[in-house]
Amino acid sequence: MATKASRSAARTMMTPAVILLLGWMLVPLIMTLWFSFTKYLPLRGDSIQRGLEWVGFANYSRFLSSSAFWPSVQTTLIMVGGVLLITVVLGVLLAMLLDQPMWGQGVVRILIIAPFFVMPTVSALVWKNMMMDPVNGIFAHLWRFFGAEPVAWLQDASLSSVVTIVSWQWLPFATLILLTAIQSLDSEQLEAAEMDGALVIKRFWFIVLPHLARAITIVILIQTIFLLSIFAEIFVTTGGAFGTRTLTYLIFQRVIDSQNIGLGSAGGVYAIILANIVAIFLMRIVGKNLDA
Amino acid sequence: MGQIELKQVTKSFGTTQVIPPLDLIIQDGEFTVFVGPSGCGKSTLLRLIAGLEDITTGHIEIDGKGATDVVPAKRGLAMVFQSYALYPHMSVRKNIAFPLRMAKLDKAEITKRVEGAASVLNLTDYLDRRPGQLSGGQRQRVAIGRAIVREPAAFLFDEPLSNLDAALRVGMRLEISELHKRLETTMVYVTHDQVEAMTMADKIVVLNAGVIEQEGTPLELYRSPRNTFVAGFIGSPKMNLITGPEAEKQNAHTIGVRPEHIDVVESGGQWQGTVGVAEHLGSDTFFHIHNTGLAEMLTVRAIGDVSLRHGDAIHLNPRAAEIHRFDAQGLRIS
Ligand SMILES: Nc1ncnc2c1ncn2[C@@H]1O[C@H](COP(=O)(O)OP(=O)(O)OP(=O)(O)O)[C@@H](O)[C@H]1O
Ligand SMILES: [Mg+2]
DSSP: OOOHHHHHHHHHHHHHHHHHHHHHHHHHHHHHHHHHTEEOOGGGTOOTTTOOEEOTTHHHHHHHHSTTHHHHHHHHHHHHHHHHHHHHHHHHHHHHHHHSOOTTHHHHHHHHHGGGGSOHHHHHHHIIIIISOTTTSHHHHHHHHTTOOOOOHHHHTHHHHHHHHHHHHHHHHHHHHHHHHHHTSOHHHHHHHHHTTOOHHHHIIIIIHHHHHHHHHHHHHHHHHHHTTOOHHHHHHTTTOTTOOOHHHHHHIIIIISOOHHHHHHHHHHHHHHHHHHHHHHHHHHGGGGTO | OOOEEEEEEEEEETTEEEEEEEEEEEOTTOEEEEEOSTTSSHHHHHHHHHTSSOOSEEEEEETTEEOTTSOGGGTTEEEEOTTOOOOTTSOHHHHHHHHHHHTTOOHHHHHHHHHHHHHHTTOGGGTTSOGGGSOHHHHHHHHHHHHHTTOOSEEEEESTTTTSOHHHHHHHHHHHHHHHHHHOOEEEEEOSOHHHHHHHOSEEEEEETTEEEEEEOHHHHHHSOSBHHHHHHSSSSOOEEEESHHHHTTTOSEEEEOGGGEEEESSOOSEEEEEEEEEEOSSEEEEEEEOOSSSSOEEEEEESOOOOOTTOEEEEEEOGGGOEEEOTTSBEEO
């Protein structure tokens, strides 16, 4: 498509942006790497001016051997996986529902999109105090109405509660992308499948779902990037207690609560490694959908 | 096996009635073509037969069995769409096999039938390609392949050739006719194209605003159109329709003469006029004649290459035996 001249022009024009982005990425990355090999405890008087003590891989082995590490990795994966599963499945269903002609379509669509515009902190607060509060929450009232004992959601079902909150926030995104994909499906293909003897479920499985494959891939990839670094929802609701401490949250605790920057940086490097492992897995599983 | 019968079928979208009560019998093994102007309800009628649209009132019977409330999948009909409607994420092989998989045939049988269809349609080399990697004509053949493997009671075609170029269209037209001769299965075919209708059909059904104006063999329609609509619609170029004193001389409200039934003579012709545009096709020449005092314009066919120029005077003799007469309602007077 592009000629030689336009390609070299494009390269020249892109250079400043690429350099800026590289700097943006490289400076924090290099500093994190550096800190992760030093003893850096500001409260004990360590500072960059006075020079940091080089400790080799001590921070790495300490972070890895801490009893909180593996559970936090597990929590991270469960949380990301859970939210992906819920948003993709419900997103596909909602998108198909919204694609049907119905009364008040415009309004319904806007309402469905609305949660995406609410800041994570605000939505977490609303869920915590309005919905899930064991005394005054709507769920508590509902449970009592049916004669059941209210559940202390954020203590007894903490991880699934956080997954619910985050899913609620990301469902609109998934729905929106999947809806545009569904709208681009040629209705004659569905009719052809109908003539070919495929009933509703088969039509969904053989025609609609393959058509959505690419959109689902995009939803999964984009959401994973953001979900690996969930923070506000955990901070506001459980503060990392009751088994909701993700890797991100653990690093936050090491750096801010214990003021151990070296240890936290080592955790950060582990988080980068984890993100890359997840990325490789995802690209293996779903990435081929992007080629065609 | 594939007689289709429509009894008093109507179709309305909201409050607008697209098909007024309509009766039609399509005989087993017949190649029936629906023609009519754009928006007259050809596609709608085909989709009613397929079951893709619900009929508003009336009955449909296939092979004598009520099919009105039967879902499309169970009617035993196959349809070829104008846009081909192939499944883009499946290979050609999977596309053709799809109806068989849905019918839960066993693997060996599916392979046998898919390969049979592919060799009939010259698709053997393309079985592992995706539809996106095929040309228009090949896609069309895949769509036909997908229809024939099921061995349906009848095929429904909705303008299947209209996306192809002229040369390919002629080729595919022959292939479909060929296929019909071999399979002897009922085919219902919607088209805009005069030539397709005339050359392929056993029976042509001329529709106008959802009403059947006439049905019959191509030659019946050509020789004795039932009314002025059919007279004007069948035949290319169109029949000349003349009203006024010239028609009254023949005791008719309107008379019609086809361009090929008017002879060009040196002098002393029954009608005179001046030559307008001349369309030279090599074998024939079509002249547009003005100032005849009969109609706005007459079209006349002259055989071979006739050297008349724009503005020349021309003498014409209509063949008396080939003049069609119609009354004030537009109906044929025999
Ligand atoms: N889903 C629909 N809702 C409302 N009106 C419709 C619908 N489908 C078709 N129509 C109307 O029904 C009439 C017949 O349409 P149809 O598609 O059968 O025409 P057609 O003869 O196939 O025309 P063409 O030759 O242009 O394809 C048209 O006036 C069209 O506007
Ligand atoms: Mg049509």
